[in-house]
Amino acid sequence: MKQAVILAAGEGQRLRPFTVTKPKAMLSIAGKPILRYVVEALAQNGIRQIVIVVGYKREQVFDYMGDGEQFGVNIVYITQERQLGTAHALAQAQDAVQNEFLVLPGDNLIRAGTIARFVASQPNAVLVTKIANQARYGVVITEDGRVKDIMEKPKEAKGNTINTSIYAFNRGIFDFIGANLDIPDVLNDLLARGYAISAQETDGLWLDVVYPWDILSLNEAILRQIPPSLGGSIEAGAAVKGLVSVGTDTVIRSGSYIVGPVVIGDNCEIGPNVSILPSTSIGDNVVIASLSEIKNSVIGDDVTIGPGSIIQDSVIDDGCVIKGRFTACSGQAEVRVNDDYHLLATVGAMLGAGCHLESSVVAQPGVILGNYSQVQAMKMISGRMPDRSLVF
Amino acid sequence: MCGIVGYIGDRQAQSILLNCLSKLEYRGYDSCGIAVTTDGVKVYKDAVRVEKLSKASPRLVGTVGIGHTRWATHGEPSQVNAHPHIDCTGKVAVVHNGIINNYRSLREQLIGEGHKFVSETDTEVIP
Numbered sequence: 001m002k003q004a005v006i007l008a009a010g011e012g013q014r015l016r017p018f019t020v021t022k023p024k025a026m027l028s029i030a031g032k033p034i035l036r037y038v039v040e041a042l043a044q045n046g047i048r049q050i051v052i053v054v055g056y057k058r059e060q061v062f063d064y065m066g067d068g069e070q071f072g073v074n075i076v077y078i079t080q081e082r083q084l085g086t087a088h089a090l091a092q093a094q095d096a097v098q099n100e101f102l103v104l105p106g107d108n109l110i111r112a113g114t115i116a117r118f119v120a121s122q123p124n125a126v127l128v129t130k131i132a133n134q135a136r137y138g139v140v141i142t143e144d145g146r147v148k149d150i151m152e153k154p155k156e157a158k159g160n161t162i163n164t165s166i167y168a169f170n171r172g173i174f175d176f177i178g179a180n181l182d183i184p185d186v187l188n189d190l191l192a193r194g195y196a197i198s199a200q201e202t203d204g205l206w207l208d209v210v211y212p213w214d215i216l217s218l219n220e221a222i223l224r225q226i227p228p229s230l231g232g233s234i235e236a237g238a239a240v241k242g243l244v245s246v247g248t249d250t251v252i253r254s255g256s257y258i259v260g261p262v263v264i265g266d267n268c269e270i271g272p273n274v275s276i277l278p279s280t281s282i283g284d285n286v287v288i289a290s291l292s293e294i295k296n297s298v299i300g301d302d303v304t305i306g307p308g309s310i311i312q313d314s315v316i317d318d319g320c321v322i323k324g325r326f327t328a329c330s331g332q333a334e335v336r337v338n339d340d341y342h343l344l345a346t347v348g349a350m351l352g353a354g355c356h357l358e359s360s361v362v363a364q365p366g367v368i369l370g371n372y373s374q375v376q377a378m379k380m381i382s383g384r385m386p387d388r389s390l391v392f
Numbered sequence: 393m394c395g396i397v398g399y400i401g402d403r404q405a406q407s408i409l410l411n412c413l414s415k416l417e418y419r420g421y422d423s424c425g426i427a428v429t430t431d432g433v434k435v436y437k438d439a440v441r442v443e444k445l446s447k448a449s450p451r452l453v454g455t456v457g458i459g460h461t462r463w464a465t466h467g468e469p470s471q472v473n474a475h476p477h478i479d480c481t482g483k484v485a486v487v488h489n490g491i492i493n494n495y496r497s498l499r500e501q502l503i504g505e506g507h508k509f510v511s512e513t514d515t516e517v518i519p
């Protein structure tokens with residue numbers, strides 16, 4: 001296989017507020033967008049001709065990925081104007097693909113090992129994996145390495161082998177897309193007409209993010225494998241333990257206590273006397289002022305966190321400016337996404353991009369604050385608040 | 393010629409301005425500077441390249457800002473002559489591309505009205 005098509009047009013509506021400003025494939029995990037992990041996995045397996053189907057917020061993808069040269073690949077972009085489904089997305093790329101190609105989702109995090117054997121597969125093939133909680137995915141029934149049936153989100157448990165949405169196709173697939181909007185329907189059509197689809201299983205890393213709090217578990221899984229590095233400076237009296245990566249020109253001031261796995265971006269100022277506990281990712285240009293504790297959280301770029309803040313099991317998006325004594329302790333919460341309620345055992349706060357919080361704001365566990373919101377001093381925020389909320 | 397950029401929006405201005413200035417640097421690179429406003433205007437500028445300014449600049453918090461890379465015409469390259477230029481009360485910051493032909497007479501007139509000048513540039517008459 002020399003070419004791959006990555007489907008990265010999707011919005012990821014259940015991941016709001018984070019997907020209001022970027023497509024799902026550009027969510028940042030341990031400092032890199034999910035899409036980048038997919039591209040790097042392909043490059044490491046020798047696949048350098050890449051077609052990316054984009055749609056929702058595509059400028060974010062163009063700006064970051066460019067022509068792919070930075071990542072050792074050659075990227076061609078195809079735009080899917082309206083997000084109607086995965087088969088519809090693939091159909092847009094018909095004129096850009098060679099005879100054989102892989103198809104991968106841009107919003108599932110994989111590593112090179114996940115697809116290492118699959119890249120040599122003969123079309124038509126689907127990559128499957130075993131998963132604990134299969135209710136959210138398409139279950140694949142296989143027999144002797146061939147697919148017998150694919151069922152989307154079945155009500156009763158039918159085994160725990162699921163569809164990773166990674167396929168090996170040839171140009172023949174376009175004849176079968178027809179009116180089908182999603183690829184699993186296309187595959188079921190193929191099976192109905194007697195064509196064979198082989199199934200290969202992987203036990204490599206394959207992670208999906210559906211709800212905002214999933215960002216934390218992906219972050220933790222990836223951070224276990226980061227190489228430690230030091231690009232900035234660590235003052236005397238600061239302690240750094242375990243797997244910690246510190247970006248260029250970042251300063252860790254005295255009295256700070258960093259326990260890995262932790263990734264800190266470029267040009268940050270941490271401390272003095274700040275504790276960063278596992279598993280935390282911090283973006284670029286972040287200031288964390290003294291006497292703060294950040295535990296198991298994901299902090300975006302350009303965030304300023306004032307002194308005396310406690311942030312646990314939280315996700316804070318780019319550009320938030322938080323004055324002192326912000327408290328987002330973790331706890332049990334029932335969080336609403338669309339019409340479903342999810343009971344979470346330990347969760348902190350989810351803050352959208354560009355929020356301004358005055359001092360002494362307290363965030364109840366499970367709060368979701370929309371992008372560009374403002375909160376006055378000494379307010380408590382809870383529940384789910386839309387973008388541009390004003391809390392007085 | 394010079395490079396000028398402005399940003400008003402929801403995101404933090406500083407990193408956007410510095411990123412834009414590094415793309416505009418071909419228009420002039422003897423000095424550069426940015427101004428960002430939250431409570432009042434904060435300016436950071438120097439007679440250095442944009443990359444150096446990026447690393448040396450303090451955190452300027454604000455979602456509104458302007459930036460400049462300079463190709464000196466009036467006044468030698470220096471921190472004082474770099475843009476943005478502010479007025480003598482520190483309330484207005486200006487970045488400017490081009491030249492003001494009658495700046496000398498404007499400058500004399502403004503000095504006569506009590507304004508204070510710190511640079512040798514033509515731009516400073518604007519704020």
